[in-house]
Amino acid sequence: MRRITRIATVGVASAALALSATACGGKSSSSGDNKDPKAAIAYDIGGRGDQSFNDAAFAGLEKAEKDLDIKGTEAEPSEGEGDPDKVQRLTELARAGNNPVIGVGFAYAPAIAEVAPKFPKTTFGLIDDTSKTGKNIANLVFSEEQGSYLAGVAAAKVTKSKTVGFIGGVETPLIKKFEAGFVQGVKDTNKSVNVKVQYLTQPPDFGGFAKPDLGKAAAEGQIDAGADVIYAAAGLAGSGSIEAAAKAKKWAIGVDSDQYNQKGLAAYKEYILTSVTKDVSDSVYNLIKSVKDGKPQSGEIRYGLDKDGVGLATSNPAFTKLTDVTAAVDKAKADIIAGKIKVKTAP
Amino acid sequence: MRKFDKDRLLLGLAGPALALVVAFLLTSVVLLVSDRDPFEPYRIMVENAEFTDVQVLILNQTGTYYLAALAVAIGFRMNLFNIGVDGQYRLAAMLAAVVGASVELPGPLHVLLIVFVAMFVGAFWAGIAGILKTTRGVSEVVSTIMLNAIATSLIAWMILPANLGVQAEGSNDLTTGAIPESGWVPGLDVEGGTIYGFTFVAFALGVVYWFVLNRTRFGFDLRATGASDSAAQASGVDARKMVLTAMLISGAVAGLTGLPLLLGQTHTYSFSFPAGIGFTGITIALLGRNNPIGIFFAALLVAFLDKASASLDQFGYEKEIATIMQGLIVISVVVSYELVRQYGLRRQQQKVGEELAAQARTNKQEAVR
Numbered sequence: 001m002r003r004i005t006r007i008a009t010v011g012v013a014s015a016a017l018a019l020s021a022t023a024c025g026g027k028s029s030s031s032g033d034n035k036d037p038k039a040a041i042a043y044d045i046g047g048r049g050d051q052s053f054n055d056a057a058f059a060g061l062e063k064a065e066k067d068l069d070i071k072g073t074e075a076e077p078s079e080g081e082g083d084p085d086k087v088q089r090l091t092e093l094a095r096a097g098n099n100p101v102i103g104v105g106f107a108y109a110p111a112i113a114e115v116a117p118k119f120p121k122t123t124f125g126l127i128d129d130t131s132k133t134g135k136n137i138a139n140l141v142f143s144e145e146q147g148s149y150l151a152g153v154a155a156a157k158v159t160k161s162k163t164v165g166f167i168g169g170v171e172t173p174l175i176k177k178f179e180a181g182f183v184q185g186v187k188d189t190n191k192s193v194n195v196k197v198q199y200l201t202q203p204p205d206f207g208g209f210a211k212p213d214l215g216k217a218a219a220e221g222q223i224d225a226g227a228d229v230i231y232a233a234a235g236l237a238g239s240g241s242i243e244a245a246a247k248a249k250k251w252a253i254g255v256d257s258d259q260y261n262q263k264g265l266a267a268y269k270e271y272i273l274t275s276v277t278k279d280v281s282d283s284v285y286n287l288i289k290s291v292k293d294g295k296p297q298s299g300e301i302r303y304g305l306d307k308d309g310v311g312l313a314t315s316n317p318a319f320t321k322l323t324d325v326t327a328a329v330d331k332a333k334a335d336i337i338a339g340k341i342k343v344k345t346a347p
Numbered sequence: 348m349r350k351f352d353k354d355r356l357l358l359g360l361a362g363p364a365l366a367l368v369v370a371f372l373l374t375s376v377v378l379l380v381s382d383r384d385p386f387e388p389y390r391i392m393v394e395n396a397e398f399t400d401v402q403v404l405i406l407n408q409t410g411t412y413y414l415a416a417l418a419v420a421i422g423f424r425m426n427l428f429n430i431g432v433d434g435q436y437r438l439a440a441m442l443a444a445v446v447g448a449s450v451e452l453p454g455p456l457h458v459l460l461i462v463f464v465a466m467f468v469g470a471f472w473a474g475i476a477g478i479l480k481t482t483r484g485v486s487e488v489v490s491t492i493m494l495n496a497i498a499t500s501l502i503a504w505m506i507l508p509a510n511l512g513v514q515a516e517g518s519n520d521l522t523t524g525a526i527p528e529s530g531w532v533p534g535l536d537v538e539g540g541t542i543y544g545f546t547f548v549a550f551a552l553g554v555v556y557w558f559v560l561n562r563t564r565f566g567f568d569l570r571a572t573g574a575s576d577s578a579a580q581a582s583g584v585d586a587r588k589m590v591l592t593a594m595l596i597s598g599a600v601a602g603l604t605g606l607p608l609l610l611g612q613t614h615t616y617s618f619s620f621p622a623g624i625g626f627t628g629i630t631i632a633l634l635g636r637n638n639p640i641g642i643f644f645a646a647l648l649v650a651f652l653d654k655a656s657a658s659l660d661q662f663g664y665e666k667e668i669a670t671i672m673q674g675l676i677v678i679s680v681v682v683s684y685e686l687v688r689q690y691g692l693r694r695q696q697q698k699v700g701e702e703l704a705a706q707a708r709t710n711k712q713e714a715v716r
Binding site for chain 1: 400401404407408437499500502503506515519520521608612613617618619620622623624654657658660661666670
């Protein structure tokens, strides 16, 4: 009796935890239908609706659907899944005749390395990773540190409290590139500005990309500690940071997508100073287009400041009004492109 | 006596069956309420499971779940709630991968070393909770949950390139380096993929589990202590020692959970190594009633729900339906087991009462005569 009730109590409590069980996404349909051009993207943690990284990829697919008359397919991952699930998802997408199949995020690297040789006629796009290469693999990578450097310049210029905050979603090498660029940009502009750095979660807990409440709490903490500009590179969790900054009437800097224009964040848009854009959408669109034109991209395709692959959004009129800030940003941008400033990729 | 056993078997099956029916019905209600076809998703899932590659995926996942659930079940039989399986297997897989990648040994030895390290690390991590419980009376529920969080942070620190990790050129992932081929466990190539060799080891462990618990003195002691530690102590069982031993064995089995995937496919521990299997293991052990065969079918069911729900979002259904169903299964399992237990108890009382009454009647008749 005692055992049963005890197990019952904790069992119900742990049911919630058990819900983080793995599941996988993908598509199983009859293969061989290659007449209509089809393209597919497999999302990273957070999935569509993160107002950020994944949504940028979706925007690229959407544009291709409209302009190139492509039928797009999306597939979502689940928390805690492993490589076999990703292999399965990509296999199903490729088998269904999608070309290209794009893995959004570095976690797809081992899976693409396994699946790509089995579908030599399909082009695989791999975002944020160049470690796995192949004839039919296009590695779409970005110089995130350069865009973040510009954000650092802008933050150092607009801060009044001489304190700015950086919030990273999950402490991975990729997000550390954002941190490195941002901190260097701040310090190069004004040495006396203090940068508070905080990461939301440690891998394998990728909740730091998916849980806005974590981003909100971290931003509130940094604002309490005196920060008046918050730059969050945290996917969906970053929307919580933006909310917290807007409520405290402080500046927020968005990431990946131009978050000033994101519908989900419209209520806070006037406090979104700018966003470090990472043109995932164009990279997705370009890859789909290249496949449709019969000249599929392959190998490393790097998007930096020079190609506007990364950059700083100027859609908030409050930002463009600060002409001394934009001037400093433009100068830094020119210096980076000219090679006068080297931006570190690790803090 | 034999008839009573049959009753027990029927009652044992009634629990999970009732739970599953209730869970499916409730899921259909959820679907109806959200304006979806209440049965279509099941059809899609069954259809999806007809693909051979999905079947292989399900079977491999079953093996992994089976190990996690066995680890949990060992604790349950001892009245211990090892919620820390999750941290134990992740830490074990990570360190086993590090050791496996840093040495080169002849085939079987290399694999044995990796397996040993995994079991040792798992046992060590669970043993901390065991020692805390036996010496300080700390509830293992609390300590194992906390040890999960500590394991996460420890792994995140150890996997930094400055410590034990490796960051491949151009990669944004961190790994523990690749295990050389001598440390891989060959799988069974079938149509649709490869069944990990370790999946079979997992099922074999189920036989060992049954034998040790039901056919050895140690197993008897363990079950006795689980049923009542004071009674067991009175009959000469060292309850504290049993707690610690059970925790160590549970942890050692938990340590094996990551190995089918590690030795059969990824050959390295990275950020994308699956997490959360330990919690699923609790669901499965509950549903399978700590019985090795029951756990197998429970693991198969959960693996099916996981993998077959994959394509639901392509057909306009959210694949979280499967997650909802898993949650509902856990809740209905707990409720239905209690209902079935009470029903069985009442039935038994009635039966005993009837027999006693019958006996009393005959006695009376004899007395009259």
